Every structure is written in C-alpha cells, then in structure tokens.
Amino acid sequence: MGLEFGTTLKEWRQVRRVSQLDLGLSAGVSARHISFLETGRSRPSRGMVLRLCEQLDVPMAQRNRLLMAAGLSPAYAKRDLSVEEMAPVQAAVDWTLQRHAPYPAMALDRHWRLVAVNSVAEQILAGLGVACGDSLIEMMIGSEVLRQALVNYEEILGHIVARLRVESAHFGQDDVLEDAITRMSALLSQEARAMEGMKPAIIPAIYELGGMRMSFFSTITQFGSTEDIALSELRIEMLFPADEETRMALEAMATGTDGR
Numbered sequence: 598m599g600l601e602f603g604t605t606l607k608e609w610r611q612v613r614r615v616s617q618l619d620l621g622l623s624a625g626v627s628a629r630h631i632s633f634l635e636t637g638r639s640r641p642s643r644g645m646v647l648r649l650c651e652q653l654d655v656p657m658a659q660r661n662r663l664l665m666a667a668g669l670s671p672a673y674a675k676r677d678l679s680v681e682e683m684a685p686v687q688a689a690v691d692w693t694l695q696r697h698a699p700y701p702a703m704a705l706d707r708h709w710r711l712v713a714v715n716s717v718a719e720q721i722l723a724g725l726g727v728a729c730g731d732s733l734i735e736m737m738i739g740s741e742v743l744r745q746a747l748v749n750y751e752e753i754l755g756h757i758v759a760r761l762r763v764e765s766a767h768f769g770q771d772d773v774l775e776d777a778i779t780r781m782s783a784l785l786s787q788e789a790r791a792m793e794g795m796k797p798a799i800i801p802a803i804y805e806l807g808g809m810r811m812s813f814f815s816t817i818t819q820f821g822s823t824e825d826i827a828l829s830e831l832r833i834e835m836l837f838p839a840d841e842e843t844r845m846a847l848e849a850m851a852t853g854t855d856g857r
Contacts, residue, residue, distance in 0.1 A: 600636075600637035601666040602634070602637075602640075602641065602646075602663060602666040602667040603634055603635040603636055603637045604635070605662065605663055605666050606631075606634060606635055606649065606663065607635045608769070609650075609653045609655055609659070609663075609769060610631075610635075610653060612766065612769050612770065613653050613654065615652075615653065616628075617631040617632055617635075620649065620652060620653070623652045624645075624648050624649055624652050625648075626645075634649075640667065640668070641667050643664065643667075643669050643672075646660075646663055646664050646667055646669065647660065647664075647672065649663075650663060654767075655769070656767065656768050656769070656829070656830075657672075657673040657824075657825075657826045657829050658673070658675070658826050658830075659768070659769055660672060660673065661673055661826075673824060673825065673826050674825060674826065675825065675826040675827045676825050676827060676828070677827070678690070678712070678827070683825075683828075686820070686828060690704050690712075690713055690831075690833065691713070693818065693833055693835075694713060694714065694715040694718075694833065695715055695716075697715060697717075697835050698715055698716065698717050698851060699717055699847045699848050699850065699851030700717060700835065700836055700837055700838065700847055701714075701715065701717045701718035701721055701813070701835075701836040701847075702714070702715045702717075702718055702833060702834065702835040702836065703715070703718045703722075703833070703834055704831060704832070704833050704834075705733065705831070705832055705833075705834060706827070706830055706831060707764070707768065707771070707774075707830035708732060708734065708771075708773045708774070709732055709733040709734045709777075710730065710731065710732045710733075711727070711728070711729045711730060711731055711732075711733065712729065712831065713729065714729060717847065717850065717851065718836070720850065721804075721806065721811075724746075724806050724807060725740065725742055725743045725746060725806075726740060726742050726743075727740075727743070734757075734761075734773075734777045734781075737753075737754060737757060737781065738777070738780050738781060738784065746804050746805055746806055747802060747803070747804055748803040748804065748805055748810075749800075749801075749802070749803050751784075751785060751786060752800060753800065753802050754781055754784060754785060755785055756800050757781065758778055758781045758782055758785070761774050761777055761778050761781070762778060765778065799814040799839065800814070801813055801814045801839035801840075802814075802815075803839075809846050810842065810843075811838070811842075811843040811846055811847070812838065812839035812840050812842075812843050813836040813837065813838065813839055813843065814836070814837055814839050815834050815835060815836045815837065816834070816835050816837070817832050817833070817834050817835075818832065818833040818834075818835065819831070819832045819833075
C-alpha cells in the first residue's frame with residue numbers, strides 16, 4: 598500500500614518536473630522524507646498527502662487516488678449537477694449559457710463531452726449532428742459533416758491538439774486525452790505539424806452552415822473555490838463572433854427563434 602502511494606507520488610513529481618529537494622522545501626519536509634515516502638519506508642499522514650498534492654497541483658480525482666493508495670479515505674466527492682445540493686450550480690450554469698445569447702455557449706466536462714448548451718449552440722450543433730452527451734473530440738476526429746463544414750479544419754485541429762496537451766499534462770497524462778492527441782495528430786498533414794512562427798492573436802473557427810459563413814473565437818470559464826471533482830472539471834465555453842457578418846447572422850437567428 599505504501600509502495601503504491603510512493604510510486605504514484607513519484608509519477609506526479611516527475612510529471613511536474615520537481616525534484617525531491619524542491620518538493621520537500623515547498624512542503625516543509627526534508628528531501629530524505631520525500632524519498633522515504635516514495636520508496637514506501639514511511640507512510641504519510643492525511644495532512645501530508647494533501648499538502649504534497651497542493652504543492653504538485655494534483656487534480657482532485659487524483660488526490661483521492663493518492664489518499665486511498667496511502668490507506669486513507671478520499672477527500673472529494675463527485676456529484677451530478679442534477680442532485681438537489683448542486684441546484685445553485687446548475688442555476689449558475691444555465692444563467693451563464695442563456696445570458697450569452699444570441700451567441701453560442703456550451704458546458705463541457707474534462708473529456709470534451711457536452712453537458713449543456715444554450716439554444717443558439719443547440720441550433721448550430723444540430724446542423725453538425727452534435728447533441729448533449731456527445732464528445733466534441735470524437736466529432737472532430739470522426740465526423741465527416743463537421744470536417745466539411747469547418748473551413749479551416751486542419752488549423753483548428755492543430756490548435757486543439759496543443760490545447761489537449763496542456764489539459765492532459767494538468768490531469769497527469771489523462772488516457773482519454775492522450776489517445777485523442779495521438780489520433781488527432783495522425784490527421785494533421787506534415788506541413789501543419791511543421792508550422793512554426795508567430796501565431797495570430799486569435800484563431801477563429803470558420804464554418805459554412807446552411808449557406809451561411811460564420812467565424813467564432815471563444816473564451817473559457819471555470820468554477821473557482823470548488824471542492825467537488827465534477828465541478829472542478831466543468832468548463833463553460835462561450836463563442837463570440839469574429840466578424841460583423843457572423844454577428845449579424847447570429848442576431849438574425851435569435852430574432853427568428855423569438856418570433857419577433
């Protein structure tokens with residue numbers, strides 16, 4: 598049990614590229630103690646596990662894994678947004694999504710599955726064959742409809758691969774994200790992989806849907822001060838028009854939907 602904890606701790610220390618000395622200094626213990634924890638010669642207290650996790654920026658689900666590997670009970674729950682306890686959070690998500698109209702907005706989990714969308718996003722995504730519960734990662738890889746609609750598909754795919762690498766590193770080499778990185782990278786041309794140099798301020802996703810050409814950039818919002826696993830991994834992605842043509846098209850869509 599102690600060895601399992603030690604192996605996992607070492608993996609996280611290596612992922613974060615932190616030496617035993619540096620980890621010990623930041624956690625207020627000696628490098629020798631960190632070594633003993635990693636080899637199983639010492640067993641950590643609950644407070645020590647959580648302190649080391651804090652210093653290594655270990656995500657909540659993996660903090661539970663480390664606690665259980667040390668023979669301790671988990672510290673974080675994973676609640677569904679539908680439970681009564683999460684009603685204020687669900688209301689906040691709904692409020693944020695709906696107030697973003699007439700622009701599209703969606704809530705995603707850590708594996709890019711759609712948790713919720715506003716009416717504008719629902720209308721656009723329906724044209725791509727995408728609905729709540731679907732994985733945007735799988736759609737980017739396997740949907741011919743999306744590939745045909747996304748004018749700068751390869752450019753956006755390369756941007757997503759870079760984003761997934763950052764996210765996977767945060768989660769400690771997430772298997773689902775790592776698999777997506779491999780599969781998406783295989784779809785990139787040699788020229789796209791070799792592209793270097795100064796990137797633009799934003800990389801808009803450009804779609805041609807139903808005879809309309811729409812261009813979007815996005816912002817990402819996450820919940821702060823959360824002690825719940827699912828909530829810590831939930832993010833709201835809000836799309837904005839990257840040009841005047843798109844803004845006018847979205848406002849026209851909203852007017853048509855409202856029947857004004």
